[in-house]
Amino acid sequence: MKVAFLKREYEKKIFSKGQLTQFAQRLAGFCDFPPTDLGIIIHEKSADAETSRRCALSDLMNICEIGKTMSCLAFHSDLNIIKLRFQLNSQAITITYNIKGNIENARQIVFLTEDTLELTRLSEEALSSQREFIEIDESLFVLMQQVYEKEKKKKNSAGSFDEYFNQVIKMRCQEGIDDWPK
Numbered sequence: 001m002k003v004a005f006l007k008r009e010y011e012k013k014i015f016s017k018g019q020l021t022q023f024a025q026r027l028a029g030f031c032d033f034p035p036t037d038l039g040i041i042i043h044e045k046s047a048d049a050e051t052s053r054r055c056a057l058s059d060l061m062n063i064c065e066i067g068k069t070m071s072c073l074a075f076h077s078d079l080n081i082i083k084l085r086f087q088l089n090s091q092a093i094t095i096t097y098n099i100k101g102n103i104e105n106a107r108q109i110v111f112l113t114e115d116t117l118e119l120t121r122l123s124e125e126a127l128s129s130q131r132e133f134i135e136i137d138e139s140l141f142v143l144m145q146q147v148y149e150k151e152k153k154k155k156n157s158a159g160s161f162d163e164y165f166n167q168v169i170k171m172r173c174q175e176g177i178d179d180w181p182k
Contacts, residue, residue, distance in 0.1 A: 003098060003141040004106035005165065010093045010119040020060040023116045024075060030112055031077050039076035082113060092122060100138065144168065 028035040035057050042059075043052045050071070063073070074083040081098040095113065099106040113119070148164045 002102055003100055003136055003138050004103050005136070006097045006099075006106060006110065008095050008097075008110070009122040010095065010114075011122060012091045012093055013119070015064045015117065017064060018061055019117060020063050020073070021057060023113065024057055024060060026112055026116050027075055027082070027109070028077070030109065033077065037077065039074075041072075041074040041076065042070055043072035043074070045071045082109070093119070095119075098141070 024038055024040060025035050028038045038057070040055050040057065040060065041052055042055050043050060063070070072083055072085045074081060081096075083096045085094045085096065097106065097110060097113070099109050114121075144165060145161065148161050151164070
């Protein structure tokens with residue numbers, strides 16, 4: 001099994017009432033499991049700390065705007081992870097997709113997300129671009145998560161797994177370029 005990873009930026013928007021609930025239901029339907037099995041996590045920031053809490057599908061009904069105190073809304077199902085990340089005072093929504101399955105499955109979930117949430121990309125990448133997705137073996141993805149958790153405990157780091165993942169990929173790509181015959 002493979003895991004596809006993609007990060008995209010969209011115009012910031014205010015969602016209509018129930019739109020995030022509808023998205024969660026469609027995502028669960030696409031993944032072929034009951035909506036109650038979908039893990040929904042809200043990350044909130046205050047001046048003092050950042051907290052995370054699980055929420056129920058019904059809690060999403062009245063969430064229309066993310067970015068004031070809520071910094072991230074994540075949807076988890078097995079290894080499918082879709083994080084809607086919002087920077088305070090920013091005009092962008094950054095969504096990271098960690099999707100179990102092949103690139104075609106990932107494309108379908110990205111389309112479902114963009115269509116259901118009526119998102120507008122900040123930059124129009126070619127929809128068919130193979131290079132926008134990173135596809136790795138599931139076992140490597142799980143190993144990277146385990147290493148990240150150990151590093152996080154050791155260093156008491158506040159960085160996200162997404163940042164760690166991107167850093168590791170960039171380092172490996174740079175090593176590949178440096179090792180390329182001149």
